[in-house]
Amino acid sequence: MKNLKIFNTFSGKKENFIPLDPNHIKIYACGPTVYNYAHIGNARMAVVFDTLVRVLRYTYPKVTYVSNITDIDDKIIDAANDLNVPINEITQKYTDIYNEDMSKLLVKAPDIQPKATEYISEMIELIEDLISKNHAYEKNGHVLFHVPSYENYGKLSKRNRDEQIAGSRVEVAPFKKDPADFVLWKPSNNEQPGWDSPWGYGRPGWHTECSAMSEKTLGLPFDIHGGGRDLTFPHHENEIAQSCCSSADASDPKSYVNYWMHNGFVTVNGEKMSKSLGNISLVKDLMEDNHGEVIRLSLLSSHYRQALDWNNNIVHQAKKLLDKLYKILADIEDVQASKINDSSLEFISPLLDDLNTPGLFANLNKMIKDFRSISDEGLPEFKSKILLATNLMGICQENYLDWFSHNDKNIDTHIVAKLISERLDAKKEKDFEKADNIRQKLVDMGVEIKDTESGTDWSLKS
Numbered sequence: 001m002k003n004l005k006i007f008n009t010f011s012g013k014k015e016n017f018i019p020l021d022p023n024h025i026k027i028y029a030c031g032p033t034v035y036n037y038a039h040i041g042n043a044r045m046a047v048v049f050d051t052l053v054r055v056l057r058y059t060y061p062k063v064t065y066v067s068n069i070t071d072i073d074d075k076i077i078d079a080a081n082d083l084n085v086p087i088n089e090i091t092q093k094y095t096d097i098y099n100e101d102m103s104k105l106l107v108k109a110p111d112i113q114p115k116a117t118e119y120i121s122e123m124i125e126l127i128e129d130l131i132s133k134n135h136a137y138e139k140n141g142h143v144l145f146h147v148p149s150y151e152n153y154g155k156l157s158k159r160n161r162d163e164q165i166a167g168s169r170v171e172v173a174p175f176k177k178d179p180a181d182f183v184l185w186k187p188s189n190n191e192q193p194g195w196d197s198p199w200g201y202g203r204p205g206w207h208t209e210c211s212a213m214s215e216k217t218l219g220l221p222f223d224i225h226g227g228g229r230d231l232t233f234p235h236h237e238n239e240i241a242q243s244c245c246s247s248a249d250a251s252d253p254k255s256y257v258n259y260w261m262h263n264g265f266v267t268v269n270g271e272k273m274s275k276s277l278g279n280i281s282l283v284k285d286l287m288e289d290n291h292g293e294v295i296r297l298s299l300l301s302s303h304y305r306q307a308l309d310w311n312n313n314i315v316h317q318a319k320k321l322l323d324k325l326y327k328i329l330a331d332i333e334d335v336q337a338s339k340i341n342d343s344s345l346e347f348i349s350p351l352l353d354d355l356n357t358p359g360l361f362a363n364l365n366k367m368i369k370d371f372r373s374i375s376d377e378g379l380p381e382f383k384s385k386i387l388l389a390t391n392l393m394g395i396c397q398e399n400y401l402d403w404f405s406h407n408d409k410n411i412d413t414h415i416v417a418k419l420i421s422e423r424l425d426a427k428k429e430k431d432f433e434k435a436d437n438i439r440q441k442l443v444d445m446g447v448e449i450k451d452t453e454s455g456t457d458w459s460l461k462s
Contacts, residue, residue, distance in 0.1 A: 003352070008259045010260045024060075025063045025224075026063075026066075026223050027053065027065050029045065029225070030210060030231055031046075031113070037097060037284055038101045038282065040310055042283070043102070043283050043295065047300065048355070051392070053065045053108070054391070065112075066114065066214065066217045068210060070206065071115045072117050072204070097284070107394070119209070122216050126247070127204075130145065131143065138199050141202060142173070142175065142183060145184055146178060147164070147181050150245055152240070153180075153240075185203070207239055207242060211239050220247055223257075225256075225257040226263075229264055236260065239256070264305050264306045266309075291406055293322055297318035297395055301357070302357075322396070324457065325395070327456075330401075331417075335379045337380055338380035340384055348363075348385075364386075447459070
């Protein structure tokens, strides 16, 4: 098995993955803030890191994957106030919806899914530690991290001093010692959720949450921390500062996390998703017209570090590829897959090269093209490659009959597959009259067929 290579955002280069403990890989990825339906950007992060975890689990004996739920945030408070409902009603509703949506995308549930509100005591303890070490201070019920106290601040995002201040999401309040200082704890009024603390009734800052949850669930250091590219600064930069200055080693950012991975943005027809443009694509809406596997494969069609432009064409291409794979799996249903060998491992090697899913797609398309020329003796190894690749990508997880039944419940897909197979046999035997009769029978059923180099494709007549 080749070594896994990943692009480490911290170093800015692709590196061989060297686990802290090869017998137990630990990974944390920032999950959603649950105040609304999951959008395609949320889904891309979940699918990318689910794929990574699948690869890790194939390579190493034990993997612990943690992905959190942010269930206390000003956006959540605003949503609850707008609807005049309790906050926990909002967060529970959208946590359930998020998990259901991801399940339909074949995203396996993380081993641990911590909720921020369950770790308040750990957050308070972390903040107290930072104050005691002169990395944080209290002012007017706020506790702030003092950025100049941490000399490695900015090394993840590669931002200079001016960019740090300009890019911070936190407004420059008059009580800050430094414009770049960020909030660890903020006061809550009587109408806002909060908890008692040494600094009064209040709630944690967003960045504080992930530092506390990752340390509590995985311990420090751990192997991989991931999330969307938009989290690089300030969220992940602030996490490093908090955790290294509290529980880890302030002089060594790797005392918190060994590798940082970030997936690229999702655009819609070339434009950034935004409420103002009205182009936010929700997972629930996309699945009204598309199977979850189609959406999943669409999200993997571009390299995870690159921007992904969401449009009808990539969805169409994903559906076509899945149809071809399922048809091949139907044709070789009775073939016993061989054991995984060096050739099979070479076939999926793009995944080991920083999750190069487009590279694996190219391998799959070549195999599809060559399928009809594969000898009977070569089919067991052929099948092992297909199964290994599709399992690692989380696709082709249904029975082929179920897959094609999604197109039309009135079509017996088993009969269609049988007729296509009989037609191919007739053509091989040069019984063209029989082949034509079978084609006509399929047409009468409402099935259109197209002969290609890789075999026979079929679809329902529109």
